[in-house]
Amino acid sequence: MQGSTYNPPQGPLAILHHDHELLLVDKPSGLLSVPGKGEHLADCLITRVQAVFPEALLVHRLDRDTSGVMVFALTQHAQRHLGLQFEKRQMKKTYVARVFGRVEEKTGTVDLPLIVDWPNRPLQHVDFENGKQAVTDWRVLKYEDNATRVRLFPQTGRSHQLRVHMREIGHPILGDPFYASGEAREAERLMLHAESLRLRHPDGGKGLTFKAKCPF
Numbered sequence: 115m116q117g118s119t120y121n122p123p124q125g126p127l128a129i130l131h132h133d134h135e136l137l138l139v140d141k142p143s144g145l146l147s148v149p150g151k152g153e154h155l156a157d158c159l160i161t162r163v164q165a166v167f168p169e170a171l172l173v174h175r176l177d178r179d180t181s182g183v184m185v186f187a188l189t190q191h192a193q194r195h196l197g198l199q200f201e202k203r204q205m206k207k208t209y210v211a212r213v214f215g216r217v218e219e220k221t222g223t224v225d226l227p228l229i230v231d232w233p234n235r236p237l238q239h240v241d242f243e244n245g246k247q248a249v250t251d252w253r254v255l256k257y258e259d260n261a262t263r264v265r266l267f268p269q270t271g272r273s274h275q276l277r278v279h280m281r282e283i284g285h286p287i288l289g290d291p292f293y294a295s296g297e298a299r300e301a302e303r304l305m306l307h308a309e310s311l312r313l314r315h316p317d318g319g320k321g322l323t324f325k326a327k328c329p330f
Contacts, residue, residue, distance in 0.1 A: 122146070122157055127166060130183065130324050135192040135316045137167055140326035141184045143303045147175035159184065174200055177274065179291070182209070182308025183326045187316070195316035200271065206312035209266040209276060210255070210328045212305035213285035214298035217254055217262040224250045224279040228272045237292055238274040240282060248272040250279045260297075261288060265309070276306060305330055 121144070128140035139159070141147065146158040163170045163186055170186040171193040187193035199205045227245030231237040249269040256263045262285065266276050277293045280286055286294035289301030307330065312323040 120146075120150070120155055120157075127162060128326075130326060132167075133188075135188055137163065137170055137186040137188055138311070138324045139163065139184055139186070141176055141181055141308075143179050143181040143329075146178045147184065148172065160186070173197060174271070176308055177277075177304070177306075179289075179304035180209075180306045180308060181303075181326075181329060183207075183311040183324050184308070185311060185313065185324070189316075192316040196313065199313055203269065203271075204314065206310075207268055207271075207308060208310045209268070210263065210307045210309045211266055211276065211280065212258065212261050212263050212288045212301075212330065213280050214261060214288055214294065215285050216257060216260070217252075217264060217283075217285050219254075221251070221253045222283070224248075224252070224283055226279060226282055228275060228278055230273070236273070238272065238278050240278065246270075246272060248275045248279065250276060252280075277304075303330070 123142045123144050130138040130140055141159050148160050149156050149158050160172055169188050173185050173187050173196045176184055187196055226240045228238045228248045229241040229245040231239040251267040253265050254262055255265055268275055277287055277290055281293040286298045288298055288305040289303050307328045309328055310323055310325045314321055
Protein backbone atom coordinates (compact mmCIF):
# COMPACT_ATOMS: atom_id res chain seq x y z
CA MET A 115 0.00 0.00 0.00
CA GLN A 116 1.08 3.56 -0.59
CA GLY A 117 2.52 5.22 2.45
CA SER A 118 3.80 1.93 3.88
CA THR A 119 7.16 0.23 3.38
CA TYR A 120 7.85 -0.40 -0.28
CA ASN A 121 8.07 -4.15 -0.75
CA PRO A 122 7.33 -4.85 -4.41
CA PRO A 123 6.46 -8.35 -5.60
CA GLN A 124 9.31 -10.38 -7.04
CA GLY A 125 9.21 -12.78 -9.95
CA PRO A 126 9.94 -12.89 -13.67
CA LEU A 127 8.56 -10.37 -16.16
CA ALA A 128 5.12 -11.34 -17.44
CA ILE A 129 5.64 -10.66 -21.15
CA LEU A 130 2.46 -10.41 -23.21
CA HIS A 131 4.03 -9.52 -26.57
CA HIS A 132 7.49 -8.78 -27.97
CA ASP A 133 8.54 -7.76 -31.48
CA HIS A 134 11.07 -5.42 -33.11
CA GLU A 135 9.19 -2.25 -32.00
CA LEU A 136 6.99 -3.16 -29.05
CA LEU A 137 7.14 -4.85 -25.68
CA LEU A 138 3.98 -5.39 -23.65
CA VAL A 139 4.07 -6.65 -20.10
CA ASP A 140 1.58 -7.36 -17.33
CA LYS A 141 2.63 -5.13 -14.43
CA PRO A 142 1.98 -6.58 -10.97
CA SER A 143 0.21 -4.56 -8.29
CA GLY A 144 2.63 -3.01 -5.78
CA LEU A 145 5.45 -2.31 -8.26
CA LEU A 146 6.27 1.26 -9.34
CA SER A 147 6.31 1.91 -13.11
CA VAL A 148 9.33 4.22 -12.80
CA PRO A 149 11.78 4.88 -9.94
CA GLY A 150 10.57 6.92 -6.99
CA LYS A 151 12.68 9.45 -5.07
CA GLY A 152 15.37 7.71 -3.04
CA GLU A 153 17.35 4.49 -3.26
CA HIS A 154 14.61 2.48 -1.52
CA LEU A 155 12.24 3.24 -4.43
CA ALA A 156 14.69 2.32 -7.20
CA ASP A 157 13.17 -1.08 -7.99
CA CYS A 158 10.48 -0.56 -10.65
CA LEU A 159 9.08 -2.04 -13.82
CA ILE A 160 11.16 0.00 -16.28
CA THR A 161 14.38 -0.98 -14.46
CA ARG A 162 13.41 -4.64 -14.55
CA VAL A 163 12.42 -4.39 -18.22
CA GLN A 164 15.69 -2.64 -19.16
CA ALA A 165 17.69 -5.37 -17.42
CA VAL A 166 16.36 -7.73 -20.12
CA PHE A 167 15.67 -5.24 -22.94
CA PRO A 168 18.25 -2.42 -22.51
CA GLU A 169 16.75 -0.50 -25.44
CA ALA A 170 13.26 -0.27 -23.85
CA LEU A 171 11.78 3.25 -23.60
CA LEU A 172 8.95 4.51 -21.41
CA VAL A 173 5.67 5.46 -23.09
CA HIS A 174 3.16 5.71 -20.20
CA ARG A 175 2.73 4.68 -16.56
CA LEU A 176 0.36 2.84 -14.28
CA ASP A 177 -0.07 3.70 -10.60
CA ARG A 178 2.03 1.59 -8.28
CA ASP A 179 -0.97 -0.37 -6.94
CA THR A 180 -2.66 -0.85 -10.33
CA SER A 181 -1.86 -4.03 -12.26
CA GLY A 182 -2.15 -4.79 -15.94
CA VAL A 183 -1.07 -4.04 -19.49
CA MET A 184 1.81 -1.64 -20.06
CA VAL A 185 3.51 -0.97 -23.39
CA PHE A 186 7.19 -0.07 -23.83
CA ALA A 187 8.80 1.11 -27.06
CA LEU A 188 11.92 -0.65 -28.32
CA THR A 189 12.92 2.12 -30.74
CA GLN A 190 12.73 5.91 -30.65
CA HIS A 191 10.42 5.79 -33.67
CA ALA A 192 8.03 3.52 -31.74
CA GLN A 193 8.21 5.79 -28.68
CA ARG A 194 7.22 8.85 -30.76
CA HIS A 195 4.49 6.93 -32.57
CA LEU A 196 2.94 5.54 -29.38
CA GLY A 197 3.34 8.87 -27.57
CA LEU A 198 1.32 10.59 -30.31
CA GLN A 199 -1.38 7.95 -30.07
CA PHE A 200 -1.72 8.68 -26.35
CA GLU A 201 -1.68 12.43 -26.98
CA LYS A 202 -4.40 12.20 -29.65
CA ARG A 203 -6.44 9.80 -27.50
CA GLN A 204 -6.19 7.06 -30.11
CA MET A 205 -5.12 4.46 -27.53
CA LYS A 206 -8.11 2.60 -26.17
CA LYS A 207 -7.72 1.32 -22.62
CA THR A 208 -10.13 -0.74 -20.57
CA TYR A 209 -9.89 -1.48 -16.86
CA VAL A 210 -11.67 -3.81 -14.48
CA ALA A 211 -12.36 -2.61 -10.94
CA ARG A 212 -14.22 -3.77 -7.87
CA VAL A 213 -15.92 -0.79 -6.28
CA PHE A 214 -17.62 -0.35 -2.92
CA GLY A 215 -21.38 -0.75 -2.68
CA ARG A 216 -24.01 -1.50 -5.30
CA VAL A 217 -23.91 0.68 -8.42
CA GLU A 218 -27.60 0.87 -9.34
CA GLU A 219 -27.33 2.16 -12.92
CA LYS A 220 -25.93 -0.32 -15.42
CA THR A 221 -23.84 2.20 -17.39
CA GLY A 222 -22.79 5.80 -17.05
CA THR A 223 -20.24 8.51 -17.72
CA VAL A 224 -18.31 10.62 -15.22
CA ASP A 225 -17.22 13.99 -16.64
CA LEU A 226 -15.38 15.85 -13.86
CA PRO A 227 -12.22 17.95 -14.41
CA LEU A 228 -9.21 17.07 -12.26
CA ILE A 229 -6.14 18.83 -10.92
CA VAL A 230 -3.42 17.91 -8.43
CA ASP A 231 -4.32 18.71 -4.82
CA TRP A 232 -1.05 20.58 -4.12
CA PRO A 233 -0.96 20.45 -0.30
CA ASN A 234 -1.79 16.73 -0.48
CA ARG A 235 -0.01 15.64 -3.65
CA PRO A 236 0.02 13.15 -5.32
CA LEU A 237 -3.72 13.24 -4.60
CA GLN A 238 -5.97 14.72 -7.28
CA HIS A 239 -9.30 16.45 -6.83
CA VAL A 240 -12.18 17.88 -8.86
CA ASP A 241 -11.75 21.53 -9.82
CA PHE A 242 -14.25 23.08 -12.25
CA GLU A 243 -12.21 26.27 -12.68
CA ASN A 244 -8.64 25.03 -13.08
CA GLY A 245 -8.97 21.28 -13.64
CA LYS A 246 -8.21 19.50 -16.90
CA GLN A 247 -11.01 17.65 -18.64
CA ALA A 248 -11.39 14.06 -17.43
CA VAL A 249 -14.03 11.66 -18.76
CA THR A 250 -14.68 8.04 -17.77
CA ASP A 251 -17.34 5.71 -19.18
CA TRP A 252 -18.29 2.73 -17.02
CA ARG A 253 -20.40 -0.40 -17.20
CA VAL A 254 -21.52 -2.82 -14.49
CA LEU A 255 -20.25 -6.39 -14.99
CA LYS A 256 -21.72 -8.06 -11.92
CA TYR A 257 -22.83 -7.55 -8.34
CA GLU A 258 -20.92 -9.02 -5.40
CA ASP A 259 -21.32 -8.81 -1.62
CA ASN A 260 -21.54 -5.05 -0.97
CA ALA A 261 -19.37 -4.48 -4.05
CA THR A 262 -19.82 -4.11 -7.80
CA ARG A 263 -17.46 -5.30 -10.51
CA VAL A 264 -17.27 -2.70 -13.26
CA ARG A 265 -15.44 -2.19 -16.53
CA LEU A 266 -14.01 1.32 -16.97
CA PHE A 267 -13.29 3.07 -20.25
CA PRO A 268 -11.21 6.23 -19.68
CA GLN A 269 -11.57 8.75 -22.52
CA THR A 270 -8.77 10.87 -21.04
CA GLY A 271 -5.63 9.87 -19.15
CA ARG A 272 -5.45 12.05 -16.05
CA SER A 273 -3.49 10.96 -12.99
CA HIS A 274 -5.69 8.93 -10.59
CA GLN A 275 -8.65 9.62 -12.90
CA LEU A 276 -10.51 6.34 -12.39
CA ARG A 277 -9.88 6.35 -8.66
CA VAL A 278 -11.22 9.89 -8.13
CA HIS A 279 -14.14 9.47 -10.52
CA MET A 280 -15.39 6.32 -8.81
CA ARG A 281 -15.08 7.97 -5.41
CA GLU A 282 -16.98 11.02 -6.67
CA ILE A 283 -20.00 8.91 -7.69
CA GLY A 284 -20.00 7.31 -4.24
CA HIS A 285 -18.30 4.02 -5.12
CA PRO A 286 -14.57 4.18 -4.31
CA ILE A 287 -12.38 1.40 -5.66
CA LEU A 288 -11.85 -1.25 -2.99
CA GLY A 289 -8.46 -1.17 -1.30
CA ASP A 290 -7.64 2.37 -2.44
CA PRO A 291 -5.31 3.85 0.22
CA PHE A 292 -5.85 7.40 -1.09
CA TYR A 293 -9.54 7.69 -1.94
CA ALA A 294 -11.35 4.96 0.01
CA SER A 295 -12.04 4.91 3.73
CA GLY A 296 -13.44 2.54 6.34
CA GLU A 297 -14.69 -0.77 5.02
CA ALA A 298 -14.01 0.17 1.39
CA ARG A 299 -10.31 0.46 2.14
CA GLU A 300 -10.03 -3.05 3.57
CA ALA A 301 -8.79 -5.17 0.68
CA GLU A 302 -5.50 -6.97 0.07
CA ARG A 303 -4.72 -4.60 -2.84
CA LEU A 304 -6.15 -1.79 -4.93
CA MET A 305 -8.86 -3.54 -6.97
CA LEU A 306 -7.97 -1.87 -10.27
CA HIS A 307 -6.53 -3.72 -13.26
CA ALA A 308 -5.62 -2.43 -16.74
CA GLU A 309 -7.26 -5.23 -18.68
CA SER A 310 -6.64 -4.27 -22.31
CA LEU A 311 -4.83 -1.79 -24.52
CA ARG A 312 -5.67 -1.19 -28.17
CA LEU A 313 -3.03 0.57 -30.27
CA ARG A 314 -1.76 0.97 -33.80
CA HIS A 315 1.53 -0.79 -34.48
CA PRO A 316 4.33 1.74 -35.15
CA ASP A 317 5.42 -0.37 -38.11
CA GLY A 318 2.53 -0.22 -40.58
CA GLY A 319 -0.26 1.10 -38.35
CA LYS A 320 -2.17 -2.16 -37.88
CA GLY A 321 -4.66 -2.07 -35.00
CA LEU A 322 -3.79 -4.54 -32.24
CA THR A 323 -5.36 -5.32 -28.86
CA PHE A 324 -3.35 -6.73 -25.95
CA LYS A 325 -4.97 -8.19 -22.83
CA ALA A 326 -3.89 -9.25 -19.34
CA LYS A 327 -6.23 -11.47 -17.32
CA CYS A 328 -7.69 -9.81 -14.24
CA PRO A 329 -6.04 -11.33 -11.12
CA PHE A 330 -8.95 -10.65 -8.73
